[in-house]
Amino acid sequence: MQTKMRALLFALGSFLLTSAVVGHAYYQRKQFYPSVVFITKSNPSMAVMYTQGFVLVLLVGKLMRKLFFGQLHAAEFEHLIERSWYAVTETCLAFTVFRDDFSPKFVALFTLLLFLKSFHWLAEDRVDFMERSPVITWVFHLRILCKILVQKFLRKIHLIPRVILSALLTLLGALDYLFVNSAYHSTLSKGPSVQLVFGFEYAILLTITTNISIKYILHTIDIESENPWEAKAVYLLHTELIVGFLKVVLYGLFMLIMARIHTFPLFAIRPMYLTTRAFKRALQDVIMSRRAIRNMNHLYPDVTPEELANSDSTCIICREEMTSGAKRLPCNHIFHTLCLRSWFQRQQTCPTCRLDVLQTAQPQAPPRPPPPAANNAQADARPAPPPAQPMGHRPFHMPHVWMPAAPRQGNAGDASSDSTAGASASSSSTQAGPIPMMPPPFAFSFPAHGFPFPPPPPFFPPPPISVPLPPANFEGMTREELEALVGVEEENIRNRIRCLRNIQCFLDAAVLQMHQYSTATGRHIFTSNDEPTLPNFEGLLKNLQEEARKVDKEPEGAAGFSPPQAPEEIPEEDKEAAELRKLRLQRFSPNDDSAK
Amino acid sequence: MARYALRRLMAEYKQLTVNPPEGIIAGPMNEENFFEWEALITGPEDTPFEGGVFPAKLQFPSDYPLSPPKMQFTCEMFHPNIYPDGRVCISILHSPGDDPTGYESSSERWSPVQSVEKILLSVVSMLAEPNDESAANLDAAKMWRDDRQQFNQIAQKLVRHTLGLQ
Numbered sequence: 191m192q193t194k195m196r197a198l199l200f201a202l203g204s205f206l207l208t209s210a211v212v213g214h215a216y217y218q219r220k221q222f223y224p225s226v227v228f229i230t231k232s233n234p235s236m237a238v239m240y241t242q243g244f245v246l247v248l249l250v251g252k253l254m255r256k257l258f259f260g261q262l263h264a265a266e267f268e269h270l271i272e273r274s275w276y277a278v279t280e281t282c283l284a285f286t287v288f289r290d291d292f293s294p295k296f297v298a299l300f301t302l303l304l305f306l307k308s309f310h311w312l313a314e315d316r317v318d319f320m321e322r323s324p325v326i327t328w329v330f331h332l333r334i335l336c337k338i339l340v341q342k343f344l345r346k347i348h349l350i351p352r353v354i355l356s357a358l359l360t361l362l363g364a365l366d367y368l369f370v371n372s373a374y375h376s377t378l379s380k381g382p383s384v385q386l387v388f389g390f391e392y393a394i395l396l397t398i399t400t401n402i403s404i405k406y407i408l409h410t411i412d413i414e415s416e417n418p419w420e421a422k423a424v425y426l427l428h429t430e431l432i433v434g435f436l437k438v439v440l441y442g443l444f445m446l447i448m449a450r451i452h453t454f455p456l457f458a459i460r461p462m463y464l465t466t467r468a469f470k471r472a473l474q475d476v477i478m479s480r481r482a483i484r485n486m487n488h489l490y491p492d493v494t495p496e497e498l499a500n501s502d503s504t505c506i507i508c509r510e511e512m513t514s515g516a517k518r519l520p521c522n523h524i525f526h527t528l529c530l531r532s533w534f535q536r537q538q539t540c541p542t543c544r545l546d547v548l549q550t551a552q553p554q555a556p557p558r559p560p561p562p563a564a565n566n567a568q569a570d571a572r573p574a575p576p577p578a579q580p581m582g583h584r585p586f587h588m589p590h591v592w593m594p595a596a597p598r599q600g601n602a603g604d605a606s607s608d609s610t611a612g613a614s615a616s617s618s619s620t621q622a623g624p625i626p627m628m629p630p631p632f633a634f635s636f637p638a639h640g641f642p643f644p645p646p647p648p649f650f651p652p653p654p655i656s657v658p659l660p661p662a663n664f665e666g667m668t669r670e671e672l673e674a675l676v677g678v679e680e681e682n683i684r685n686r687i688r689c690l691r692n693i694q695c696f697l698d699a700a701v702l703q704m705h706q707y708s709t710a711t712g713r714h715i716f717t718s719n720d721e722p723t724l725p726n727f728e729g730l731l732k733n734l735q736e737e738a739r740k741v742d743k744e745p746e747g748a749a750g751f752s753p754p755q756a757p758e759e760i761p762e763e764d765k766e767a768a769e770l771r772k773l774r775l776q777r778f779s780p781n782d783d784s785a786k
Numbered sequence: 787m788a789r790y791a792l793r794r795l796m797a798e799y800k801q802l803t804v805n806p807p808e809g810i811i812a813g814p815m816n817e818e819n820f821f822e823w824e825a826l827i828t829g830p831e832d833t834p835f836e837g838g839v840f841p842a843k844l845q846f847p848s849d850y851p852l853s854p855p856k857m858q859f860t861c862e863m864f865h866p867n868i869y870p871d872g873r874v875c876i877s878i879l880h881s882p883g884d885d886p887t888g889y890e891s892s893s894e895r896w897s898p899v900q901s902v903e904k905i906l907l908s909v910v911s912m913l914a915e916p917n918d919e920s921a922a923n924l925d926a927a928k929m930w931r932d933d934r935q936q937f938n939q940i941a942q943k944l945v946r947h948t949l950g951l952q
Contacts (some may be wrong), residue, residue, distance in 0.1 A: 263819070318848070507851050507898040508790055509797040529790075529851075533898055536852055536881070541898045 201245050208242040213234045240294075251305055258358045259312055266315045273311050276460065277304055283457035284387060287448075289385045299384075306365060310398050313358055317402050320409045349467055359403050366396040386451070390444040392460075394437060401433040422480065423532065431476050434469035441465055475535060482534035486527060489547075490517045493524050505529055507541060521545040791850035795820045798902050807841055810906045812844070821846045823856075830914040834941030838948045842874070842909075844902065854879045854896035857905065861948050864940045866916040866927035875922035876912050878905060 209315075215225035215235070229235045255262065262270070285292065373389030405426065412422050441462040448455040469690050493516040503512040507529035515527045523542045530541075538547055799820070802812055812825035823844040829835030840863065847857040857879060859872035867875050877894040919925030929937045 265819070267923075453834070508794050509801075509901075510793070529898070533852055539897075544897065559921075 201249065204238075204241050204245045207238045211238045213249075243298075247301060247305070251308075254309070255312070258309075258354055259316060262312070263315075263319065266312060266319075269315055270308060274304070274308060277307055280457040280460065286456075287452055287455065287457070288384045288387070296384060297590060299388060301386065306362065306395060309358070310395055310402070313355070313362065314398065314402050316355060317406045317409065320406070320413070355406065359399060359406060363396065363399045363403065366392045366399055370396060386447065387455075390440060394440055397433055397436050401429060404429045423528075425519070427472065427476050427479055431472040433467075434465065434472045437465045438469045478535040479531070482531045485534065485538075485547075486517060486531050490519055490530075492516070492527075493518050498524070507533060519545070519547055521547075621772060791846065791848055792820055793884070794851050795846060799826055801901075802903060807903055807907060809910065810903070812906060815843070820846070821850075823855075823902070825902075827906060827910060829945060830910050833914045834938040835913045835945060838941075838945035840913075840948055842872070843918045844905075851898035854881055854900070855902070855905070857909070862944060864926050864937075864944055865913065866918045866921045866923055866930050867912050868926075873922070874909060874912075875910055875920070876917075877920075878908055911918070927949075 211229065212225075214221075215228045219225040219228050229239065259266075281304065284300075288296070369392040370389055373392065376385045377383070377389060408422050408425055408429075438534040444458060445455060445462065448458070459576050493512075495514050498512050498514070498516055501524075503516070503524060504510065505512050505516070505524075505526040507525055510526075512524065512526055516524050517530055518524050519530075519540050521540050521543050523540050525541070533541055534547075539545060540547055733783065795814070798944040802810075809828040809830070810825065812823055812922055815822045816822045817825050823846070825842045825844055827840045827842060829838035829840065838861055841861055842857055842859045844855045844857050847853045859868060859874065861872070863872055869875060878896055878900050881896045916927070916930055918927040918931050926937070929940075
């Protein structure tokens with residue numbers, strides 16, 4: 191506020207002073223021409239006039255800014271100030287080189303250059319901001335809220351800033367071109383002078399304008415299209431590369447020519463360094479991106495939509511659902527192709543487990559069996575069987591028949607409905623938990639039990655029996671064959687044990703489920719009958735515990751699992767509980783249809 | 787690039803508002819610019835920072851989930867892993883390329899799997915357990931190691947300061 195007031199006062203004072211000086215001159219000389227001579231002859235008057243010129247330029251700049259950009263964002267303003275300081279310092283350095291040509295015209299030209307530069311920066315920032323601001327949601331909301339007519343009208347309004355921006359870009363481009371042209375002609379006709387510097391500066395500004403315009407067009411296309419435009423990143427990278435190259439060439443030429451004609455241009459070192467660095471980065475990006483694209487296409491298998499539908503598929507990079515266009519890394523983690531590609535431009539590791547994919551990708555064989563949830567899809571996706579799978583045990587190999595994938599999912603889902611629901615609600619904490627080894631497709635794997643990994647990989651339909659069944663008696667088999675057989679049998683036994691364990695787990699889950707169910711129905715009784723209040727639960731529990739202790743004490747009691755209580759043994763205060771239990775038993779008995 | 791970043795930031799913002807972790811509030815400073823966030827972190831219990839509410843700002847790069855954000859406390863802080871100007875120095879905020887202290891293995895560095903929530907949770911645990919091996923504030927690290935009582939006193943003072951009691 192205070193700086194604004196001060197600026198206003200300064201502008202006002204300057205206007206007053208100027209009018210005073212002009213008035214005074216005119217009062218003295220009475221005529222136009224003599225008064226002009228009078229003013230130019232007197233140094234104080236000229237000082238006032240220069241100040242006035244400065245103020246006018248600032249005001250015009252403000253006006254233009256308001257016209258083209260409206261209110262500046264805080265970040266833009268900071269950026270502008272920072273860059274202007276550098277530009278002013280460099281201009282002062284340039285003055286030292288051209289101190290012979292120093293004149294008001296020279297200063298004016300530099301000021302103009304500075305202004306144009308600042309507008310280039312602002313335009314650049316604004317175009318970058320286009321990408322960052324959540325405009326798309328705004329349009330989206332409008333689309334939902336408004337009817338078509340209203341929507342069209344509003345969209346036009348929304349387009350206005352863009353029209354202004356494109357007008358500005360055209361204007362800047364035209365101005366740059368004009369100045370380059372004039373500098374070129376003046377250098378040709380009058381020989382090398384300061385115009386050389388301006389020519390180069392404007393040429394560089396022209397490249398910047400081109401860069402901004404291309405970016406602007408790309409962004410506009412991207413915003414207008416409904417779904418994100420995939421190829422945009424590649425276009426942007428290449429634009430950046432070409433413009434960077436042009437700038438480096440321009441700066442190099444400028445340095446050379448300046449060093450030959452005048453002196454070494456100190457003031458151009460910083461921008462030259464920055465452009466070279468930017469160019470180097472752009473080049474690196476392009477190379478990395480090419481490599482990443484190549485790797486994506488050749489090394490990693492696509493994940494089919496069915497497979498994605500079967501698993502809980504959120505891409506951990508963009509946190510969005512994967513429906514198509516996903517890739518599987520050797521470590522079994524699945525990501526969007528595009529997300530993965532942009533990450534591989536930075537690093538060749540798996541984002542989840544940091545496996546160095548370039549090294550492990552070479553053998554092409556997946557180190558771990560893929561999930562059985564997607565048997566058939568997997569078979570489609572991978573025609574060749576992985577070499578790690580011994581074929582011999584196929585005929586004996588049963589587990590996937592006992593444990594088909596679908597019921598498994600259903601069971602797990604039911605039994606742990608409470609816990610998984612909670613877990614998936616706070617998905618980011620479980621999914622991306624500190625244990626990165628957990629593959630994302632198994633988000634529904636049993637959190638409470640630490641569900642064992644799916645039984646061996648039945649990911650193709652049993653092949654036509656190519657290996658003959660071993661004969662019933664083992665005569666006529668070589669030692670190696672026998673050994674192989676033993677190995678196979680061992681493997682089978684292991685599989686079976688694993689299977690049995692799985693079944694055990696399911697049983698546990700079922701018990702848990704029953705328990706939950708019973709508590710739920712118990713509560714239901716309370717609420718419906720309204721008679722026994724909650725604290726009776728504790729009594730019940732105590733009762734049970736006592737009984738358990740009794741059973742423990744009497745050795746013969748442990749053998750028979752008689753119903754825990756006979757009605758005559760019940761103490762007075764536990765009667766209610768007993769009744770409750772009876773009620774519950776009634777509810778539970780399968781014949782009773784009244785129970786819910 | 788930035789479009790993806792924006793969508794991911796929105797998703798995270800939604801996640802944080804729907805399901806806020808305990809003791810942490812975070813969100814964009816204004817809805818126009820999702821790339822600058824403000825966060826409030828409560829000091830973890832049973833530490834000298836208990837009870838404090840520490841404001842910080844997060845600045846996201848335009849390629850966000852690929853590069854880590856920067857985090858800076860906007861209040862005065864005295865902690866081995868926080869630079870005197872408030873910048874936070876923890877390993878998950880560094881991309882695997884740069885290593886300012888030379889003590890971090892690349893496995894604890896930034897990766898797109900990390901999120902704002904995890905950053906803030908790690909900052910909370912950093913407040914509870916400073917890592918004096920890779921110190922950003924040498925004075926604080928030295929005091930934390932040698933003169934814990936004074937360190938606690940200073941932390942307490944800062945807590946009272948953030949609560950506006952002093």
